[in-house]
Amino acid sequence: MPAGALHRRVVLPNQDLLRIRPKGRAARRSQREVEHMLRRAQEAVLHPDVKFEVFLEDGWQEKVKGKQPLRFSQNIVCIELTGPDLTDLSFVDLPGIVQNAESEVVNLVEDMVNNYIKGTSLILVTLLMSDDIENQKAARLAHLADPKGHRTI
Structure with a gap:
């Protein structure tokens, strides 16, 4: 062990x-x-x-x-x-934001992410570089939780 x-x-x-x-x-x-x-x-x-x-x-x-x-x-x-x-x-x-899964899985992951990025926590968003940032929901959720970008990296 x-x-x-x-x-x-x-x-x-x-x-x-x-x-x-x-x-x-x-x-x-x-x-x-x-x-x-x-x-x-x-x-x-x-x-x-x-x-x-x-x-x-x-x-x-x-x-x-x-x-x-x-x-x-x-x-x-x-x-x-x-x-x-x-x-x-x-x-x-946290798990990556999924979009092409059963709706219960999509909702579970989004709710979980939203719970952890609210408040005063720092948010480190990792993105796929093979896709436009506008197509990536993680960036959108971070922006909704931190509109001025003070807590988001």
Whole structure:
């Protein structure tokens, strides 16, 4: 089992958060180890029927083999940076805005994005460069949440 822990806690009604909380200082973590733990957390989010502790074990892939993962989830993977010399910072990776899926999936993702970009949070929008910005809903949702662009990157 790699160093670190994976925790689940309720953040909103009907919404869980799987949190990677490495032991020790994050600066001592290799990029590969962080990526490895993020992938485990993403798989845990998409397999809510599997106890999250399974994803901390070696050979976890065999234990979820044959189980159908969710296409989308209201659960998120959040990276939190904290420390005595750091400004507290959280990164929440949200699913991409889908437009060509069932309406319930489209609404789920849009509602989730709108919930996280309201208020005072900073919004980092990533866009496909192969399409015009006007055709990308993520930019539109960010503009609606932050019309003056003060919180949007």
